[in-house]
Amino acid sequence: MAHRLELRDIHKSFGEVQSLHDVNFRVEQNEVVGLLGDNGAGKSTLIKIITGYHQPDQGEMYFNGELVHDLTVPKARKLGVETVYQERALADQQTLWRNIFLGREIKNAMGFLDIKKMRDETHRLMVESMGFTSLAVTPDSVIKTFSGGEKQGVAITRALYFEADLIILDEPTMGLSLEETRKLLEFVRGIKAAGKAAVFIDHNVFHVYSVSDRVVVLDRGTVAGEFMTADITLDDLMEKMMRVAQTGSLD
Amino acid sequence: MTLHTEHSASPRMEQSQELSVRLTRFARKNASQLGILSVFIIMVIVFVFTAPETFQSKDIYASLMFSVPLYGIVALPLTMVIIAGEMDLSFGSIMAVGMVGFWYAYDATNSIEIGFLVCLVTGFVAGLINGLIVVGFGVPSLIATIGMMFFWRGVVQVTIEGSMKTFFEARDSTLNSILVGETNGFWEHEMFWMIVVAILVWVILNRHQFGAHVYLIGDNEASARLMGVNVNRTRIMLFASVGLASAFAGAMSSLQLSTFFPTLGDGQLMPTLSSVFLGGTSVFGGTGTIFGTFLGCFVFGFIKPGLVALGLTGYWTQFIQGSVIVASVAMHIFIQRRVE
Ligand SMILES: Nc1ncnc2c1ncn2[C@@H]1O[C@H](COP(=O)(O)OP(=O)(O)OP(=O)(O)O)[C@@H](O)[C@H]1O
Ligand SMILES: [Mg+2]
Numbered sequence: 318m319a320h321r322l323e324l325r326d327i328h329k330s331f332g333e334v335q336s337l338h339d340v341n342f343r344v345e346q347n348e349v350v351g352l353l354g355d356n357g358a359g360k361s362t363l364i365k366i367i368t369g370y371h372q373p374d375q376g377e378m379y380f381n382g383e384l385v386h387d388l389t390v391p392k393a394r395k396l397g398v399e400t401v402y403q404e405r406a407l408a409d410q411q412t413l414w415r416n417i418f419l420g421r422e423i424k425n426a427m428g429f430l431d432i433k434k435m436r437d438e439t440h441r442l443m444v445e446s447m448g449f450t451s452l453a454v455t456p457d458s459v460i461k462t463f464s465g466g467e468k469q470g471v472a473i474t475r476a477l478y479f480e481a482d483l484i485i486l487d488e489p490t491m492g493l494s495l496e497e498t499r500k501l502l503e504f505v506r507g508i509k510a511a512g513k514a515a516v517f518i519d520h521n522v523f524h525v526y527s528v529s530d531r532v533v534v535l536d537r538g539t540v541a542g543e544f545m546t547a548d549i550t551l552d553d554l555m556e557k558m559m560r561v562a563q564t565g566s567l568d
Numbered sequence: 569m570t571l572h573t574e575h576s577a578s579p580r581m582e583q584s585q586e587l588s589v590r591l592t593r594f595a596r597k598n599a600s601q602l603g604i605l606s607v608f609i610i611m612v613i614v615f616v617f618t619a620p621e622t623f624q625s626k627d628i629y630a631s632l633m634f635s636v637p638l639y640g641i642v643a644l645p646l647t648m649v650i651i652a653g654e655m656d657l658s659f660g661s662i663m664a665v666g667m668v669g670f671w672y673a674y675d676a677t678n679s680i681e682i683g684f685l686v687c688l689v690t691g692f693v694a695g696l697i698n699g700l701i702v703v704g705f706g707v708p709s710l711i712a713t714i715g716m717m718f719f720w721r722g723v724v725q726v727t728i729e730g731s732m733k734t735f736f737e738a739r740d741s742t743l744n745s746i747l748v749g750e751t752n753g754f755w756e757h758e759m760f761w762m763i764v765v766a767i768l769v770w771v772i773l774n775r776h777q778f779g780a781h782v783y784l785i786g787d788n789e790a791s792a793r794l795m796g797v798n799v800n801r802t803r804i805m806l807f808a809s810v811g812l813a814s815a816f817a818g819a820m821s822s823l824q825l826s827t828f829f830p831t832l833g834d835g836q837l838m839p840t841l842s843s844v845f846l847g848g849t850s851v852f853g854g855t856g857t858i859f860g861t862f863l864g865c866f867v868f869g870f871i872k873p874g875l876v877a878l879g880l881t882g883y884w885t886q887f888i889q890g891s892v893i894v895a896s897v898a899m900h901i902f903i904q905r906r907v908e
Contacts, residue, residue: 365794368794369796390793390794390796400794404790406791406794407788408783408784408854409788410787410854410855411854415784419791419795419797420795420796420797421795421796422777428776428778429776430775430777432775457597
């Protein structure tokens with residue numbers, strides 16, 4: 318079976334800054350890949366290339382074995398990619414339902430919105446997934462006043478609602494309480510159990526180790542190494558991460 | 569017995585609570601619009617009581633229906649542009665550019681109808697070009713459209729060389745009476761068209777995906793892009809819609825006089841922008857309503873005749889206009905803060 322996703326020789330620069338250099342990266346059909354690396358290592362840049370937000374300067378991308386050119390966000394979505402971005406990608410002054418359906422509103426062939434359906438779905442998600450219990454919050458609430466964790470909850474719920482089979486999570490535990498973090502990690506395991514794939518980025522090595530099948534370490538824009546979590550202990554992984562930070566090499 | 573009363577009382581109490589919650593929510597959600605509505609109502613009441621001869625006669629309302637749409641029709645789509653966090657200052661010049669298109673087509677075909685169609689197309693294309701410049705070169709639209717304001721006015725001057733054009737034959741055309749005629753000697757058709765444009769823009773902004781994207785882009789462009797909104801296309805279409813509306817308003821204004829003055833649209837900037845901001849649209853983007861702008865147009869339109877009716881000299885007009893604008897915008901900001 319073809320890889321769910323494969324990137325070959327990806328290069329990406331922003332002006333003088335070379336964010337990614339010769340990166341090879343793959344995700345299998347039913348695999349959770351953890352992505353580790355220091356601040357500025359290029360993790361977010363890499364996943365934004367996968368989501369079609371950035372175009373690589375060089376390199377090839379294959380989805381289910383097929384070469385894809387000129388990937389855009391809507392195109393990546395059609396290929397089954399959903400993302401929780403590190404910056405959350407919410408619109409603060411808009412209502413909850415508009416944020417849930419941001420960029421892919423439910424509409425008819427003419428482009429007219431089905432607002433009732435979006436409101437109802439948002440209400441359902443609030444009760445079932447977001448754990449909003451306060452009566453003050455409705456699908457029509459503006460999200461500006463939500464807490465950081467609540468906003469993160471909106472971004473996560475949104476990515477899950479659309480039932481993609483390759484889910485990318487860029488620091489999803491940011492701002493979450495212990496209990497919410499536990500639920501999230503449980504959810505990532507659920508992605509695996511459901512036969513789908515995920516890319517999971519987090520600065521917490523414990524989190525990454527506990528949900529990933531494989532860990533890829535990025536360092537200053539290149540892949541420094543990768544491990545099957547089954548083959549390495551958490552202690553060894555931490556030691557290697559420490560060494561990368563100090564010397565730029567895993568061994 | 570106690571049980572019984574409790575049973576009958578509680579649903580009613582819940583109902584009234586439910587109602588008050590709903591009312592509060594409605595007021596919060598529409599606070600800005602209720603604000604400008606109050607300003608409007610207070611203004612009308614004040615004028616009706618202090619200058620009854622003027623404001624209890626039909627004439628003043630006919631005259632408002634005749635003049636307000638000339639900037640209102642532009643202010644409505646301009647509201648969308650500003651909600652998207654952009655600005656357009658070139659619409660006055662585009663009113664005249666559209667009429668250049670009208671004049672050439674009319675001159676060639678002797679048909680008012682063809683002239684009008686060409687006028688609309690010209691305005692749309694001029695707006696499209698504005699949009700392409702803003703998006704293509706990444707020039708902030710405030711600056712780009714200052715440039716385009718001069719550019720389009722220059723196009724008008726170069727093409728018709730500063731001369732005014734008359735077309736009195738147009739008076740007898742059906743199109744003329746449809747666009748700028750009146751019904752029962754009172755209902756000015758300009759007003760009808762402004763309502764049509766308002767409904768159209770309202771539907772696009774509130775019920776169509778395009779409008780949803782307008783709010784998102786104005787609120788947080790990066791989020792909109794990350795989530796796959798076609799920001800560039802939306803922006804270009806926004807400027808094109810203002811161009812189209814400007815040409816429409818320019819045609820109306822010229823048909824009212826059966827004359828095209830090359831200075832057409834020169835005094836448009838302030839009434840149009842003021843109406844949008846009076847209506848509570850934020851200059852920072854992300855929020856704003858069509859209802860607000862619609863009322864804003866009339867609040868602005870009422871000031872001048874109101875002052876004249878009160879016997880104040882024309883010197884007072886700008887003084888009061890300025891005060892009302894500043895006070896209204898301050899009110900919107902105050903409301904916004906209180907609601908959040
Ligand atoms: N849009 C951009 N324009 C310019 N430089 C950028 C842009 N995006 C990323 N970079 C640069 O690319 C490098 C990698 O950034 P990236 O956000 O991918 O890192 P990261 O691994 O996600 O870091 P963090 O853990 O802090 O989120 C950084 O040096 C950053 O400054
Ligand atoms: Mg990052």
